[in-house]
Amino acid sequence: MANTSTLARGGGNPPASGRPPTRSRRRAKASGMPEWVIPYVLLIPGLLVIAGLLLYPTIQMVIMSFQKVGLRQIRGVPAESVGTENYTQIFESEIFWSSLRNTVTFAVVTVALTLILGTAVGTLLNRLSKKMSTFVVVGIMAAWAVPPVAQGVIWRWLFDADAGIINWVLNLLPDWFSELLFGRSDWTGEPWLNDAFTIYLVLIVCVVWASFPFIAVSVLAGLKGIPAELYEAARVDGSGAWRTFRKITLPLLRPVFAVLTILSIIWNFKVFSQLYVLMGGPNNREAFNLSMFSFAEAFRSPPKMGSGAAIAVVLTLLLLVVTAFYVRQIVKTEEM
Template sequence: MSAADTTTPAKVPPPRQAPPPPADEPPRVSRPSGGAAVPWLLLAPCLLILALVMGYPLARLVTLSFQRFGQSQLWGFQPAESVGFDNFAKVLGDGEFWTVVVRTIVFAAGAVVFTMVIGMAIALLLQRVSGWLKVLINIVLVASWGMPVIVATTVFKWLFDSDYGVFNALLSKLPGVEMIGHNWFASGPEGLAVIMLLVVWGAVPFVVITLSAGLTQVPKELEEAARLDGAGSWGVFRYVTLPVLKPIIVMLTTLSVIWDMGVFPQVFVMRGGHPEPEFQVLNTYSYDRAFVVNDYAQGSAIALITVLLLLGVVAVYMRQMLKIGEVE
């Protein structure tokens, strides 16, 4: 063997593999300069209108509540004087005011409970009726919801009239019941019960329509699984339907509290513009002190206290709305 044959052959390195192609990156969207200001520019007209319509009256309300302001100041005979917290001290030290506060809270609580219970019951029943009947009921609900408050109040005054009321005539047809001539507004509790019925009647359509929309989002698979596990109708409602509807129920309850605490036209019109002391709620009481007694400062103080009482309810509502937005 020759020397050339004994030499070791050179090793050839393996070819390098080409690197994998880079993954497709999503195109970067360039945000225009000043993009954060665009939403505020779009909201500016609405915010300006709200500031004019609500901001100025609220600021004026706060100013009046710290002044002595009556007929003399209204007509310019005397200047308005700053009295500090004297108006609030008089209001908070008045036993009649606290009676009105308790009456308003009881009235609002009763109206909210009845509204939510009746609204939930009707919404659940709408899930079990035929299509044409559901459409008919929704039309009736929207029509009653759109009825002006003054018209609805006038209708209820006629329904519960002591001499010509339809409700008394229907009750009198029951065996052993004689209600002809019965005056429902002779006592505060009975009269407020009628007004509460009017408030509930006007609020139920909104609750029914909103809950009906929420019920369409309840997963049918969960309901079927609960039934297979042996849950009855109440069990399915308690452990499946209610948890899904909880955000909507909290939102509706909060709105109902705000609306029912602010009831005014129903009481005012039902009592002919002069609510008796046993029919006074916070809004009518504030109006009475301002425009009947002509103490505008004290009426403003009562209205401001009412706003402060409702701020806690508004905070709950806003918190719930933010939670719903985060879930979405």
């Protein structure tokens, strides 16, 4: 009897499951689309933006890498297809291979130093009080927020041969101490930014200085999610700081380190603005990386934009291979 009156008041049969329809089902019914279609429809605006800002320029870059594009083509003359000639020329160039060596060496050193320093700072921040930790985080994030061009200007001034503060500080060291460390005592007029090796030393310092705050804050966020009981149990068992980090912190933060490593590899392979400012333009060919070599080929007179695009395609493929390999290793580790 109760069931009959309920049906009469409800104006229809209740759902088979006995539960009212969910909000997502009501939305799907109102839109007239199947439930599984809605997520894909919501992705369309984002995919259109990505296609317009990334996919289309990438396709044009690949097409241009197979063409001869110079001043005549900029003025409206149709581009001439040259097949793989641009790739053949760059692979036969000694500058390409020295640029590739500089790019890989710089990326390996910088990624390692950034992760080590960022992890150390993040671990130390986790031991500070909340107020002090916030204060330090705001301070170091100011370096990360500095635009790349401004980073280059700052460190170019610091290492300036005549007015740089680095040479001034080194000259303040006792002569015996400077001789012991560096084999010289007079640093007046030291041209740090003339030689490829010292240019990359300055570039490494510049990029690590600007990059480690992001790593530190990310590691700090990961550490906040690790239960304190695990560290208390490790202390009770007599585990030291390094063993605790290796057995507890590192395994639990492996997904964080994986993402940070991939991002650092991508960022450091593509470094351009800081190097351009430190060099004062594409002048020293021995100090080129792939980004600088691509820029020099495309825009330095006479412009060869087809060759520049080919170098950019090689750099993109290199990044895709490295990233895919690293992601595959991460997936294997997670499955195991």
